[in-house]
Amino acid sequence: MAQTTASTPRAVSTARVREALIDAALELFARDGFDPTPTDRVAERAGVSSRTFFRYFPTKESVVFHRDHGFMRSFAAAYVAQPRDLDDYDAVRATFVALADGFGALRTRVETYRAAVDSSPVLIGREQEQLGAHAHTIAVAIAARHGVTAPRDEAYTLASVSLALYQRALRRWLDGPRSVELASLLDDEFVRLRALVT
């Protein structure tokens, strides 16, 4: 979640400012909406000047995505670790479920992030672009498990579909009671789709 924290006073200070800006931004965007919230207000809430905001982040949008709750980061590794006898669908499913494990701790963070992103088309679009990249990652992982480097078209289909399921599960998770695990909703979606298709 935080990178190598050089503990020199100056580094500590800038890290603190960065975190303060991200916190302020996500909270304000989630509560008041991204578009109606000027960067000045974010800076003010973080206790720095307006100018400083843009010394930390190149655009207003970018502050939202600088705290990767990093679902996809370890996809490839988790995917190849799946048992050989699973077909692609079940391997992807198992990987998602595995990655979702212990996600509960992040719930509040994710809630804020979702509300923020959902508040503006720009952010939705940015996230969509990331999902495109994720689809590629997944497709490559699928190909890799078959010992191929270039993913076939089917791999992309599966990747896209599984990401759609992931998004559904995520929303159900956030909308539902805290007692329900993301992992179980995720598994549920994959099971449901299989039932629908067969």
Add this chain to the structure above:
Amino acid sequence: MAQTTASTPRAVSTARVREALIDAALELFARDGFDPTPTDRVAERAGVSSRTFFRYFPTKESVVFHRDHGFMRSFAAAYVAQPRDLDDYDAVRATFVALADGFGALRTRVETYRAAVDSSPVLIGREQEQLGAHAHTIAVAIAARHGVTAPRDEAYTLASVSLALYQRALRRWLDGPRSVELASLLDDEFVRLRALVT
């Protein structure tokens, strides 16, 4: 594609301006990108003043979506028309394929539209919002065929997944040779997914 064309001189003129603005916007956005293209340039190209642009469209974004190539508009009708003995998956599949029929004529239009939308996160986000609405439409249609008004969760799952397949098919269509029909690619995606899942 065009609505009830009142042929009074004034109405003709405003309709012409509207079309000119949409054409100019889509072409410029597709070629130069949405963000780098100021509304002034669009207006200029359409042969009207900058101010007039905003008399026709409330925002820069909105001009992009005022020409609905209307895939989803007739979904509900086409869906209930499907034979009773098809399960949900095949009914959705058949509906998509049916709607895609004769889409080839719109190819150039769709190409421009895609390039325009893909050029900016804002537009991607807006389109995403529309897709959310479409998912709802589909889910409701699925429920309706079962004689229910409130869609179950599974209906939304299928709706999301089929829209993911639709988007994949659309992109393959635009990236591939003109000889290939959208309908066949669409069918292909549904078939592939079934093969992947079972």
Add this chain to the structure above:
DNA sequence: CATCTCGTGACAGTCGACTGTCACAAACGG
């Protein structure tokens, strides 16, 4: 401790989306 570096605030400025207003001319309605 002296010097240098670098993060920051303050300020001024650009650029583009969007709005209000006014006056003209063409189209509408009687």
Add this chain to the structure above:
DNA sequence: CCGTTTGTGACAGTCGACTGTCACGAGATG
């Protein structure tokens, strides 16, 4: 044909994202 409505251009103005610059002061460096 005449008064009214209405679309349009011209112009001025707001607002917010983002940039350049400068001077100051607190940390890094020797």
